[in-house]
Amino acid sequence: MTKAIPVRKFDAIIVGAGGAGLRAALQLSEAGMKTAVLSKVFPTRSHTVAAQGGVSASLGNSEPDHWTWHMYDTVKGSDWLGDQDAIEFMCREAPNVVIELEHYGMPFDRNSDGTIYQRPFGGHMSNFGEKPVRRACAAADRTGHAMLHALYQRNVRANTQFFVEWMALDLIRDEKGNVQGVVAMEMETSEIVIFQAKATLFATGGAGRIYSSSTNAFINTGDGLGMAARAGVPLEDMEFWQFHPTGVAGAGVLITEGVRGEGGILRNSDGERFMERYAPNAKDLASRDVVSRAMVTEINEGRGCGPNKDHVLLDITHLDPEVIMSKLPGIREISIKFAGVDPIKAPIPVVPTCHYQMGGIPTNYKGEVVVGAEIVKGFYAAGECACASVHGANRLGTNSLLDLLVFGKSSGNSMIDFIKSAPKDLPEVAMADVERSVARVARLDNQTNGTNVNDARLAMQRTMQAHAGVFRFNDMLKEGVKKILEVEQMVKTTMIADKSKTFNTARLEALELENLIEVAKATMISAEARKESRGAHVRDDALDVPETPNGRDDANWLKHTLWHREDNRLEYKPVNLQPLTAPSVALKTRSY
Amino acid sequence: MTTQSVKFRVYRYDPDKDAKPYMQDISVEVDTTTERKLLDALVKLKVVDESLSFRRSCREGVCGSDAMNINGKNGLACITDIDTLKQPIEVRPLPGLPVIRDLIVDMTQFFKQYHSIKPYVINDSPAPDRERLQSQEDRKELDGLYECILCACCSTSCPSFWWNPDKFVGPAGLLAAYRFIADTRDEATSQRLDDLEDPYRLFRCHSIMNCVDVCPKELNPTKAIGKIKDLMVKRIS
């Protein structure tokens, strides 16, 4: 047996210090709850910092807007897979949480009357889909940076207790399945500690690193999903991954949709504004899945640009250089640094790039984790790692930063209620999960030969990129499932030579890979099974015929996927088409 | 695919096994079409020698993780072009902070100073139902201040910070202090000035400008420090 592991006790534990984790932490700290926030990186280094374009709210600062229009757009954007109770909740709360953020000190850009500046963004329309509306509240093209820093700063004021560079390894559940906390490792010393609390929130962000080409940071390895899956919590809708239309070709670094919001145009090798053919109404500001597919179609049909005809061009040379300098300074910097072009003078080469995971840990709009009809007691999730589900099959730009604020706050509130109603004393920690976690680390420390971590990760990323990309094919998906299960075997036998106890990043990467592979399996298996096209999941054998327009098959597939780790079993649950107070947004074929 | 061999001299130190730090000579092949940044090369190096330790996350210059000393100058590996560097590229941890391992330094002192300036908007007036209004001109005052990514390139190139890391706030902290002073929504200017009116906290800055020279976000802490000093003079007269 292992020597006794120290236990630290709190009211609440939050794993993750990105936008979602910090918003929840604020709620708890300001309510006087003893809260521990764990993060693999210093809070302001979380990937929320990279968000560029904006956060949506129907403030109507420049033109009329209403939360019901926002709700309509979000349901339509989700291709009707989003749960309408959660979507209503988010869109209705949006103005409140954005105003709150302004009060916290967020340096939003301003209109001439001193109100928050708003720009148009893909899929956000006025009057139930009529024409683009200015709904994205922005701080230049550094909205995520400004937001993350403002939230961190407010937490400094609230005296939130941070455990920086601590990696959570596994979730702890007792015999009844109730969540008791996490096992975590201090990265600097490799010390393992049990963090016990009445309520535990996962806000661990995305897992874009399952693909070779991604706008995500190195640290976006789906740890929350891996931990949840290992603890027997199923993952929802993992087949839905957003490919952002404009990643810098070759580098993967994101160019915000705000560029098209400010007037940027996509062009093919003929110089044609091809989006006019695919989305006559919204054109370059159609929903992301629509634009990404149009781009891949252009490239596949030989109208790509560059020597290899493998990308298209994002053109803003017609914009006033002043506008570029003041509204898109970060984009200009990225373009010069990563594409080698100054967008004032020449267009930027771009390709669709893996960007955002719509699926995740299943929750309701209060942030409670829900499996079947049951709430998992003491367990909450918010942000990109959670699936409420507000984004359904395709997320609208700027709705994620909003999701972080709304559901960070609501899960914080749910946790406060739960903590207040829970017995004062914490019970004994159930050791089964703890031992499993310690054994994972021990395996790595003892393994003296086996698979190289980098090789296994590359094999996974190549498989995902080739078999579960923008367009999906039945044969490729079937083969993809086989291959990813082979990669899983490689991951089980990874070996690291570095056994140091001091800041061992090789070991951290090996542990992260064990989370990534869970996400990759969930994605491939869920995608193979969904025999229709919906939102970001598009397969060639789902035919665009009158019964299933755009290949979407509501009769059979208007339902959420749940993937179970222990036997790769899939289960389905109905979509909630019933909002809280508003009328339901009725099913319709999606066009922009 | 064209490859290029990149030569390195890297600072290495693992307290678990090394009695003292040493410089390691090592080279690595990179694909010149896709691996153009120093961080790409370091990631490749780590494939060859997995024990090489450094922080990194966003790989696009916004998170502030991978600040290091590159050929004698502080910078972010992820936005530094390999092409622009003389080889062998000498890579060391940020100077002046305790080394934990290899290129990873202990940033505690740096963040302590940041926290010491109360880095949040202080405004005790009841908030309106809507946003607090701010003119475009007033908002512009925050440009060049709020973009700081807390990478510490500036403070760890500042001689005054090396000598008094516990007493001198340093360029990053002072830039942040001015960010809040300059914000029309903040009501604590005089309290903030009082706090900095100290022979060490502010006045250790001798305008050597190293900080401006290295800031990867092209911010100007010296200018912000000058503005704080101006405000102090103004309030005496």
Ligand SMILES: Cc1cc2nc3c(=O)[nH]c(=O)nc-3n(C[C@H](O)[C@H](O)[C@H](O)COP(=O)(O)OP(=O)(O)OC[C@H]3O[C@@H](n4cnc5c(N)ncnc54)[C@H](O)[C@@H]3O)c2cc1C
């Ligand atoms: C380049 C880019 C631009 C974007 N632009 C926009 C935009 O303009 N508008 C918009 O709405 N959305 C945008 N998005 C999406 C949005 O930014 C993200 O979905 C969102 O920021 C995720 O926030 P989060 O709080 O869920 O996670 P993150 O910010 O990723 O934070 C995750 C946190 O979890 C911690 N963590 C993870 N695993 C562990 C572990 N095992 N132990 C301890 N801590 C752990 C990390 O350290 C980190 O603190 C963009 C995304 C990208 C990549």
Ligand code: SF4
């Ligand atoms: S200008 Fe001041 S803060 Fe900047 S390096 Fe010189 S002494 Fe340090």
Ligand code: SF4
């Ligand atoms: S001022 Fe510049 S160098 Fe200093 S911490 Fe901020 S971003 Fe880094």
Ligand code: FES
């Ligand atoms: S990795 Fe984020 S700044 Fe370089």
